[in-house]
């Protein structure tokens with residue numbers, strides 16, 4: 585089982601819903617060629633928050649303000665019945681720097697009204713709109729026909745909205 589993060593930097597957050605979200609076109613690894621948030625796998629001894637901040641720095645060069653990093657979702661992705669990845673999802677409305685392309689990712693700002701769901705993981709259209717509107721969600725998603733996960737079929741899901749979510753690792757003692 586892999587533990588991973590996603591971070592969604594937001595612009596224009598004066599109202600309830602932000603105007604824009606920074607996505608990356610993933611240039612290598614799982615989900616290559618699709619849009620997603622910056623993110624990746626937890627390293628040894630790293631908390632999910634530390635991972636989200638590090639991955640956003642490494643993938644697009646933005647320095648997220650830790651005080652503005654808000655956990656929005658905890659998503660479990662199953663492949664052929666087994667837990668494949670637990671993913672901690674964050675919103676961030678304060679950060680420094682301008683996004684840059686790196687070997688891992690090409691960043692692009694999108695209006696929240698024009699997110700390219702047809703070029704993203706199949707599950708994203710089910711939870712990302714709620715996350716961008718400030719809600720919390722715990723979700724479980726079933727894929728079949730892998731590995732790899734990004735060649736499997738999305739077959740089922742279960743979502744719990746507006747629930748309290750913890751901000752620690754699901755498998756490690758440090759939070």
Ligand SMILES: COc1nc(N)nc2c1ncn2[C@H]1C[C@H](O)[C@@H](COP(=O)(O)OP(=O)(O)OP(=O)(O)O)O1
Nearest residue numbers: 588589590613614615620623624625661705707708
């Ligand atoms: C199954 O549905 C998924 N949906 C979304 N939106 N994101 C997903 C899904 N499954 C995995 N992810 C995310 C979780 C991670 O942020 C990335 C995969 O990261 P990767 O395996 O490339 O991890 P890195 O640490 O960046 O890679 P390196 O090992 O190359 O450093 O996808």
